[in-house]
Amino acid sequence: MLIETARLTLRPPRADDARRVFERYASDPRVTHYLGWPTHRTLDDTQGFLGFCAGEWQRWPAGPFLIESRASGALMGSTGLHFESPHQAATGYVLARDCWGFGYATEALAAMRDLASRLGVTRLYALCHPEHRASTRVLEKCGFALEGTLPDYAEFPNLKPGVRDSVLCYAVRLPIC
Numbered sequence: 177m178l179i180e181t182a183r184l185t186l187r188p189p190r191a192d193d194a195r196r197v198f199e200r201y202a203s204d205p206r207v208t209h210y211l212g213w214p215t216h217r218t219l220d221d222t223q224g225f226l227g228f229c230a231g232e233w234q235r236w237p238a239g240p241f242l243i244e245s246r247a248s249g250a251l252m253g254s255t256g257l258h259f260e261s262p263h264q265a266a267t268g269y270v271l272a273r274d275c276w277g278f279g280y281a282t283e284a285l286a287a288m289r290d291l292a293s294r295l296g297v298t299r300l301y302a303l304c305h306p307e308h309r310a311s312t313r314v315l316e317k318c319g320f321a322l323e324g325t326l327p328d329y330a331e332f333p334n335l336k337p338g339v340r341d342s343v344l345c346y347a348v349r350l351p352i353c
Contacts, residue, residue, distance in 0.1 A: 181283050186241040189229045196251045198222040201272040210308040214333040243284050255284040264299045285318045293350040301347035320346035
């Protein structure tokens with residue numbers, strides 16, 4: 177499955193993407209600071225992630241996507257859908273630092289929202305650390321509304337190991353296309 181937006185190409189990751197994913201964003205502590213997965217320390221960490229991606233694509237009609245520039249083909253980050261049922265999925269995004277502030281996250285998230293609707297998802301949600309203001313703005317721009325705060329809900333392994341943090345839950349109800 178290939179999705180093209182005005183400036184981006186979204187495609188499923190392949191095993192041979194491991195080095196690029198590792199070098200561009202997965203090993204960067206500033207990029208992964210507010211994420212729910214630990215910064216990749218080795219290429220094996222990234223290869224494990226790509227194995228997880230392949231499994232998601234086998235179980236569901238969509239899964240993780242890599243974000244690439246349509247103009248240059250450069251790897252920019254990743255996004256995707258994580259299905260919990262045929263009608264509910266989670267989404268998120270991560271971009272390399274040099275891609276911050278250009279509207280790419282909004283463009284990629286809008287593509288995931290539209291794909292989810294086409295696939296029959298009626299509730300799409302995203303979890304966000306309360307201090308990650310840039311992500312809350314992206315979610316709101318894409319029509320997600322704050323549903324509430326989930327106290328002591330998740331660990332953010334790149335912040336304080338072992339500490340459970342509150343997260344903001346944003347969701348959008350989608351029409352079936």
